[in-house]
Amino acid sequence: MKAKIDGHKETKIGVSVLDGNKNTHLVEVGFDGEILFHGTDDYPNKPENRTEEEQRIISQVDARARYAAQMEFPDEDILPFEWNPDELERVVTAIQNHPQDAFERDFRAFYEAIPDPPVDRPAENVDLVTIGIEITEEDRIARVTDEPVMMVDTNTGDPTALGPDPAFEPHIIMGVPPLAIEMPMGPEFHEFVNVHAKCHVRDAYLHMGEQPPDEYMVQGYGKMHFFGMENYHDVRFPYDQG
Incomplete structure (x- = not known):
């Protein structure tokens, strides 16, 4: 996966993640590590509508976004x-x-x-x-x-x-x-x-x-x-x- 920081505000960091299927995800990560928003046009929005594989990818993207945010703001406690x-x-x-x-x-x-x-x-x-x-x-x-x-x-x-x-x-x-x-x-x-x-x-x-x-x-x-x-x-x- 590839990730880049799109910007940040007082309470959150915007991260774009390209998953292994070349699909783009827009993720907002709170400075406390909470995923505030996860947007993508390639997977169902609701977890109950996703396959196990799709849910696995969404979870991995969230983890990758947290890691990118932590690297951008190393003094914050974003990623355990x-x-x-x-x-x-x-x-x-x-x-x-x-x-x-x-x-x-x-x-x-x-x-x-x-x-x-x-x-x-x-x-x-x-x-x-x-x-x-x-x-x-x-x-x-x-x-x-x-x-x-x-x-x-x-x-x-x-x-x-x-x-x-x-x-x-x-x-x-x-x-x-x-x-x-x-x-x-x-x-x-x-x-x-x-x-x-x-x-x-x-x-x-x-x-x-x-x-x-x-x-x-x-x-x-x-x-x-x-x-x-x-x-x-x-x-x-x-x-x-x-």
């Missing part, structure tokens, strides 16, 4: 951190540069929870084990949650808070399913976490109908699994989900 690929790349940098000894200390609880979730229920009924990460302005890890802050029970499909609320608001929450880890806590697990952070960058691009850069076309659980959106995008994964 967790859906901004530029911000998520900072998380990847922070994880890559986290000293190995500090990584093994900070991520040990996450490492231990993945094969054995610390909850009073069978592991096969837990869909995701999560960890929250906060980073500094210098793209360093400030702190991580010391135990899982949320899991999703596959019996209900609903998020369930199983650990205490974190004492801070994480910039990103990453989740992976319970699985047997055959790697020791060390550089290999460090790379495992790094790859999953890249998956969040990957999915932020897919969420707005964009092909991710090659370095982020990696296998792993990202936002698609976290939000139950594996089939949401018209940009398909060129690999098996892992």
Whole structure:
């Protein structure tokens, strides 16, 4: 998709978006990220009259418009951190540069929870084990949650808070399913976490109908699994989900 800023007023930004079908959309984005207007002559105006594919395109255009508005006004809070690929790349940098000894200390609880979730229920009924990460302005890890802050029970499909609320608001929450880890806590697990952070960058691009850069076309659980959106995008994964 291609987007350009048409102008702005006190409360909104005008964005033109050309989707993958070469159709034009005129979108007005509020400075709080709300989509105030979405006009197009090529798709039904009412969601109930759209096909699943048409609704997917409309949603991707909205996401692309928010991203364009955020880039034009970087000091505004238009696009949430967790859906901004530029911000998520900072998380990847922070994880890559986290000293190995500090990584093994900070991520040990996450490492231990993945094969054995610390909850009073069978592991096969837990869909995701999560960890929250906060980073500094210098793209360093400030702190991580010391135990899982949320899991999703596959019996209900609903998020369930199983650990205490974190004492801070994480910039990103990453989740992976319970699985047997055959790697020791060390550089290999460090790379495992790094790859999953890249998956969040990957999915932020897919969420707005964009092909991710090659370095982020990696296998792993990202936002698609976290939000139950594996089939949401018209940009398909060129690999098996892992």
